[in-house]
Amino acid sequence: MRIPKTALIGVPILLLVPLAVRFAFPAAEKYYLHLLIQILIWSFIYTGWSLMGRFGLTSLGHGAFTGIGAYVMVLLWNYAGITPWIGIPVAIVVSIIVALLVGYPCFRLRIVGHYFALLTLALTEFVRLCIVGLRDYTGGSLGTQPRRFGDGVSLYALQFEPDRVLSYYVALALWALGLYVWWRIDRSMDRYALDAASQDEDAAASVGIDVTREKLKITAISAAMCALGGAIYAQYQMYIGPDTIAGLSVSLNIVFAVIAGGMWVMLGPTVGAVFTQVLSEVLRVTIQNSAALQKVFGSAVLALDTMIYGLLLILFIIYMPKGILGTLLERREKKQETPLVPAKAGTRS
Amino acid sequence: MLELSNIDAGYGGFQALFGVSMTVKAGEAVAVIGANGAGKTTLLRVISGLLPATAGTMTMEGVSLRATPPHKIISTGIAHVPEGRRLFPRLSVENNLKIGAFIPAARQKFAERLAFVYELFPRLKERRAQLAGTLSGGEQQMCAIARALMSGPKLVLLDEPSMGLAPVIVAQVFDLVRRIRGEGYTVLIVEQNVRQVLRIADRAYLLEVGRLKASGSAAELAASDEIRKAYMGI
Known part of the structure; x- marks a missing residue:
């Protein structure tokens, strides 16, 4: 396998980032x-979602999977003392089971498009209600914390939050894993099968593609990635709440970020994470520091970022459906092609 | 090769096929003719498993097709070229062909079959990087047939290959069918274009509102007054 040039330059740079940040x-x-770690962890979750999104399976239910990942792991640790090394695999298995339970009837009955989105939306809400309802264990809407083990850095408890540099490398490894999964799937025959199925299910079945099975496979992988991402996010934040790691806001955030970054290119979700995280930080800081804004909007100022998100989502879907990275790459490709294929304007009447 | 006996099928409460029995022998080209809504497309969809039969038996070289799930039908040696081509429009011609060779047995022979198909249809080789949705109607039909051949079938089901094509192109499409017959494939073809299809078929069945009304050699049917009047406008 030939290692691409970008990876040869990119990997050392990414490894040296903590050093650069220290000097800068x-x-x-x-x-x-912290900002970088957030971007990397969310990039992983976004990449997981994009595995389904790129094949037309627009799920609004992935907030459920991140939530299951985080809560199952934390509850097992807090109440049964089970190490996350076991807790995370259990959480992943639970989220795969949920994904298959919801996915199987959907794919069997050919629920696609808007109906699929609505159904998965209901799943998100269902999981959030479960979390809130089980408030004796989960802390309800206030959320809860994983019990700290020793000084907070422990291999056994998989806790690393106090050491930011270590956290960065954990997040970086996770992100790289996400890209690897994406790349493997992109080169597999399953990718062709899913591409075909998303365009014409009957034709796909008649060339021998088991459409239901292929969709279940990608759904399971996608849900597993989101569960893992949710669990690692919980370990890094050392706090989980139904609004920060489960629920509709997470689902929508995932969809928005991936659409903004680009669904059909490997680094699209990553670009989406950079975009949304930086945007939300900028908005937060601006709102916090601006007395004028707070005067004009009152307490509604806190919802201002959500409003801007909504507006941007509409603009992206209309004007840049391929996302930031997708559009940029397409432009570059066109530029490179132009000298080879000169435009033949005017030769046809 | 293919045997159907007393097949019933329908959509919900609507029955579209009533006790259809037919056989296709190896090496034959068999046509199913009939008017719009006679159940011709339904018949092919039932054979390829896209629509489950509600009664009757159906075997391909002794293997029961009713017990085989849709995506496994192709492994019995049946390839379906559906009505309206049904290519994957946003994939390139070559990727459409690649998906045609999706089943594991076909994947191993991909390179070999691709070369064969390109030799048979040189036009597709020229257009291999083009998106299938941007091909002309005749080329799309060519690509759909090629995609079916990629699985290495014994029997090719062709559903209205002439549909929606200009008369000149229709003649070319029938020429394609003649060529794949020449390559030794068994063909079951469904057509409204009765006159043309009877020229390339050995035998034919006439389907009327879900029931077989007549069968015989293509020449016999082409000579029958009833069929000439009803379907050829003579």
């Missing part, structure tokens, strides 16, 4: 690393 922002090292 000695006063705010923790803050910038």
Whole structure:
């Protein structure tokens, strides 16, 4: 296998980032690393979602899977003392089972498009209600915390939050795993099968593609990735709440970020994570520091970022359906092609 | 090769086929003719498993087709070229062909079959990088037939290959069918274009509102007054 040039340059750079941050922002090292870690963990979750999204399976239910990942792991740790090394696989299995239970009837009955989105939306809400309802264990809508083990850095408890540099490398490894899965699927025959099925299910079945099975496979992988991402996110934040890691806001955030970044290119979800995380930080800081904004909008100012998200989502879907990275790559490709295939304007009457 | 006996099928409460029995022997080209809504397309969809039969038996070289799920039918040696081509429009011609060779047995022979198909249809080789949706109607039909051949079938089901094509192109499409017959494939073809199809078929069945009304050699049917009047406008 030939290693692409971008990886040869990119990997050392990514490994050296904590050092660079230390020199560049000695006063705010923790803050910038925090931002990067958030971007990497969410990129992984977004990449997991895009595996389904790119084949026309627009799920609004992935907030359920991140939630299951986080809550199952934390509850097992807090109440049964089971290490996340076992808790995470259990959480992944639970989320795969849920994904298959919802996916099987959907794919069997050929529920696609809007109906699939609505059904998965209901799943998100169902999981959120379960979390809130089981408030004695989950802390309800206030959320809960994984019990800290020792000084907070432990291999046994898979806790690393106090050490930001370590957290960065954990997040980086997770992100790389996501890209690897994406790349493997992109080169597999399953990708062709799913591409075909998303365009014409009957024709796909008649060339020998088991459409239901292929869709279940990708759904399971996607749900597993989101569960893993949710669990790691919980370990890094050391806090889980139905709004930060489960629920509709997470689902929508995932969809928005991937659409913004680009659904059909490997680094699209990553670009989407950079875009949304930076945007939300900028908005947060602006709102916090601006007395004028707070005066005009009152307490509604807190919802301002959600409003801007909504607006941007509409603009992206209309003007940039391929996302930021998808559109940029397409432009570059066109530029490279132009000299080879000169436009033949005017030769046809 | 293919045997159907007393097949019933329908959509919901509507029955579209009533006790259809027919056989296709190896090496034959068999046509099913009939008017719009006679159940011709339904018949092919039943054979390829896209629509489950509600009664009767159906075997391909002794293997029961009713007990075989749709995506496994192709492994019995039946390839379906559906009505309206049904290519994957946003995939390139070559990727359409690649998907045609999806089943494991066909994947191993992909390169070999691709070369064969390109030799048979050189036009597709020229257009291999083009998106299938941007091909002309005749080329799409060519691509759909080629995609079916990629699985290495024994029997090719062709559903209205002339549909929606200009008369000149229709003649070319029938020429394609003649060529794949020449390559030794068994063909079951469904057509409204009765006159043309009876020229390339050995035998034919006439389907009327879900029931077989007549059968015989293509020449016999082409000579029958009733069919000439009803379907050829003579």
